[in-house]
Amino acid sequence: GQNIDQPTEMTATEGAIVQINCTYQTSGFNGLFWYQQHAGEAPTFLSYNVLDGLEEKGRFSSFLSRSKGYSYLLLKELQMKDSASYLCAVSSDTGRRALTFGSGTRLQVQP
Amino acid sequence: DGGITQSPKYLFRKEGQNVTLSCEQNLNHDAMYWYRQDPGQGLRLIYYSQIVNDFQKGDIAEGYSVSREKKESFPLTVTSAQKNPTAFYLCASMGPRALLIYFGEGSWLTVV
Numbered sequence: 001g002q003n004i005d006q007p008t009e010m011t012a013t014e015g016a017i018v019q020i021n022c023t024y025q026t027s028g029f030n031g032l033f034w035y036q037q038h039a040g041e042a043p044t045f046l047s048y049n050v051l052d053g054l055e056e057k058g059r060f061s062s063f064l065s066r067s068k069g070y071s072y073l074l075l076k077e078l079q080m081k082d083s084a085s086y087l088c089a090v091s092s093d094t095g096r097r098a099l100t101f102g103s104g105t106r107l108q109v110q111p
Numbered sequence: 112d113g114g115i116t117q118s119p120k121y122l123f124r125k126e127g128q129n130v131t132l133s134c135e136q137n138l139n140h141d142a143m144y145w146y147r148q149d150p151g152q153g154l155r156l157i158y159y160s161q162i163v164n165d166f167q168k169g170d171i172a173e174g175y176s177v178s179r180e181k182k183e184s185f186p187l188t189v190t191s192a193q194k195n196p197t198a199f200y201l202c203a204s205m206g207p208r209a210l211l212i213y214f215g216e217g218s219w220l221t222v223v
């Protein structure tokens with residue numbers, strides 16, 4: 001099976017940098033996704049890592065270490081609108097072709 | 112515009128009643144999925160379908176049923192056997208590469 005862990009809640013200040021960690025255990029790893037989800041809405045795709053290293057996309061970056069089963073999402077220059085849940089999801093190539101999601105990290109950005 | 116349409120947005124179910132959530136996509140995707148989300152939780156996979164006329168149980172299939180008679184459509188029925196159906200339901204589809212994952216806007220189901 002698959003197991004994905006991420007912190008339940010985090011608080012940060014507007015303009016600051018925050019790092020949201022995700023650890024996973026899976027067989028047949030085929031990629032790691034980060035999604036943003038505002039309350040009552042569908043998740044929105046942020047980033048995808050399949051190889052080790054850092055992927056940068058504007059204010060958002062995502063890092064992956066396959067040997068450690070570890071990823072993080074880095075948000076820079078935080079804005080109030082970044083207050084949302086951030087979901088880590090893993091894709092596996094063993095059998096079903098579906099994403100397995102972590103429970104999500106609820107980020108609160110304060111003025 | 113291409114995308115996934117879920118309906119209804121809000122649905123109320125009485126005890127012992129079956130209800131069906133609609134999911135239609137015009138993206139020509141083979142794979143479709145149903146996820147359930149409880150407040151403050153992540154998404155849990157209910158059912159998925161990789162191709163027309165075929166579907167598989169996910170992690171929490173009990174009390175749910177699906178059909179995949181057309182490529183565009185993947186309706187989810189919440190049966191009376193599902194004892195705690197109040198949740199946010201999300202339909203998704205995936206293109207030939209795992210990068211292309213699209214979600215519908217979701218449906219809220221409440222038991223009254």
